[in-house]
Amino acid sequence: MATHRVGLWMYQNSGGTEIERKIVAKLNERNVEVITGLDLNDATAHNGSIFCKGQVMEDLDLFFSYNAGQQGPFQMYLYQTLSSMIPTINNYAAFELTEDKFRTAHLLKTHAIPTADHIVCNKHNIQQVKEHLRFWQGKAICKPVNGWGGNGIIKLESERDLDLLLPYITMQNLPQFYIERVIENDYTDYRIDIVDGKYVACYGRQAAKGSWKTNITSGGSVIQREPTQEVIDLALKAAKITGLEVAGVDIIYDIEHQEYVVLEVNGIPAFATPDQERLGLDFNNTKIDYLCDLIDRTIRHRIDLPCVSSEVGLEIERPIDMPSAVNDIFNADLTGTAAATIKDKAL
Template identity: 60%
Template sequence: MTTANVGLWLYENSGGAQIEAKMINALKERNIMCFNNLNLRDAYARDGKIICNGMVMEELDLFLSYNAGQQSQFQVYLYEAISRSIPTINNYPAFALSEDKFKTSYLLNNHGIATADYRLCHKNDMEGLKLAMREWGGRVIYKPTDGWGGAGIVKIEGEHALDMLVPFLSRTDLRYFYLERFIDYDNTDYRVDIVDGQYIGCYGRKAPKDDWKTNITSGGSVFLREPCDEVVQLAIKAAAVSGLEIAGVDIIYDREKEQFVVLEINGIPAFATPEQEQMGLNFNQKKIDAIVNLIDRTVHLAHAKVA
C-alpha cells in the first residue's frame, strides 16, 4: 500500500538519470510513489493550485528539487509558493539563503564560523570599496551575491583596476557591491557533502594552471581528498546553521590566518559523475540512502502532524 506520493525534479546529465532511477526504486521499496520530471518551467498556477505536467503539486506529500543547471527565476518563484503548502527538500528558506553569498557569510559569521572577510557596499560607495581594497592589501574578489559555478567572479588588483571596473558595473542594475578579501591559499578546496546532518563524502578541486578558481565550470579539476576531522565538523556545523537538509560545503585553508574558511554552501551539490566514480569517488550510494531516509522520515512526520 502506498504511504506517500513524492515529486522529483533531478538533473539528468552526468549520471543524474541513473541516480534518479536508484532513488525511485529505493523509495518504492518503502511504499513511496515517485512522480518525476516535474520541471516547474512547464507548470502553471490557477485557482489556488500549481499544476505541472498534469500533477497538482499541492497534492504531493513532498517535492525534491535538485537541478541547478536548468534553474530559472520562474521555477524558483513557484518552488517558493509550493513550499508554503507541502514539505520541500531543500526547504525553501534555506535554499534561498544558500543562493545569496552575502547572506550566507553574514549568518555563518554570526555563528562563529570563519568565512572570507567581506564588505557589502551601496553601488555608489566608492570610498567604502577603496577602503576595503586598502585594508586587504590591494587584492579583492568581486562576486555577484547570486549565481553559481564561478560565473561573474572577478579578481581586482589595485585601485586603478577598481576605478576602471566600477563605471562599467555602475551602468548595470546592481544595487550593491559584494567584495571579499583575496585569500592566500594553495588553489585547492574541499567540497564536503552533508545530508541530514550526516557526513557523506568529500573530494578536492584544483584550479587550472595560472588561475585561482576551483569551480569545475571555470576549468577546475576534481581529485581524491580525505578531509581531516576539523574540516568535516566545520562542514556539518555550516550546513546546520544554514538550515539545508542537503548541502555541499566549500572549504579552503587560509594560509595567512592559518585556519579553515567556509567559502560557500551549495544547496544542490552534484553527485559524483560516472567518470569521477571510476577515479574512486564512491559516496553516491551513501548519499542516495541518506536522501531516501530523509524523504521517508519527512513525509511520515508530515502525516503524523495531520493525524
C-alpha cells in the first residue's frame, strides 16, 4: 500500500511518455503513489486550495514539474504558490531565477563563476550599450532574459547593427534588454546534467554549418563529449549556486581567454530522446535513479522517516524544511564550543 503521494507533470513528446512510465514504476517500488498529468494550466484555486483534475495539490507530499514546452504564465503563477506549501522539484525560487538569463549570470558573477560579459539596460540608456559594444569590438548578442531554444536571439556584428535595431528596441514594451559579449568559440558546447548535486552525464551540441546557435531547436545537433573534471566541477558549482535540484549547465570554451565559461543554467534539461539514445547517449536510467532517490528522500524527510535509497543501506537525515540557520548548526563541527549545546537542542 502506498504511504506517500507525488504529483507529476511530464512532457509526453520525444520519449517523455516512456520516461514518465519508468519514474512511476520506480517510485511505486518505494511505496510512493504517483498522480500523473497534473498540468497546473488546468487548475483552479479557491478556499485555500489548488485543485487540478480532482486532486487537491496541497495534499500531495511533493510535486515534480518537468515540461518546458507547455509551461505558461498561469501555470507558473500557481507553481509559485504551491511551492510555498509543499516541496516541489525544482523549488520555485531557484527555477524562477534560472528562467532569467541576466539574474542567473549576475548571481554567478558575484560568486566568481566565469560567465559571458554582459550588460542589462532599458531603452532609455542605450548609449551605455554602445560604449560596451565599442569595448567588445562591436560584437554582441541581444537576447530575451527569459527565452529558450535560441528564440529571439539577435547577433550584432557592429555598432551599426545596433543602430538598425534601435527602432525595434524602442517600440518594444519590455522593461529590460540583455546583451552579451560574443565569445570566440568552436561553435560547440557542453551540456552537463546534474541531479541532487551529483553529476549525471555530459553531451555536446554543435551548430549547423553556417550557424552559430548550438540549440537543437535552432538546427544544432547532438554530439558525444567526454568532459574534463574541470568542466564537471564548474557545472556542479554553478548548479549549487542557483539552488536547482535538477539542472542542465551549458558551458563553452572561450578561445580568446582560454577558459571555460557558463552560458546558461537550465531548470528543465531534457532527457535523451530515443534517437539520441541510439546514438549512444545512455544517461536516462541514471538520471531517473537519481531523481527517484531525490524525490523519495525529500518526501520522507518531511516527516523525518528513514529513506530507501538505490544505494546500499538506509539513510536517516534531518527534515529538509529545517531553517537554514539550523542546517548550518547541523553541519558544523562544534565540539568543545558553547554552540554544541545549541546543536544538541536543535537535533
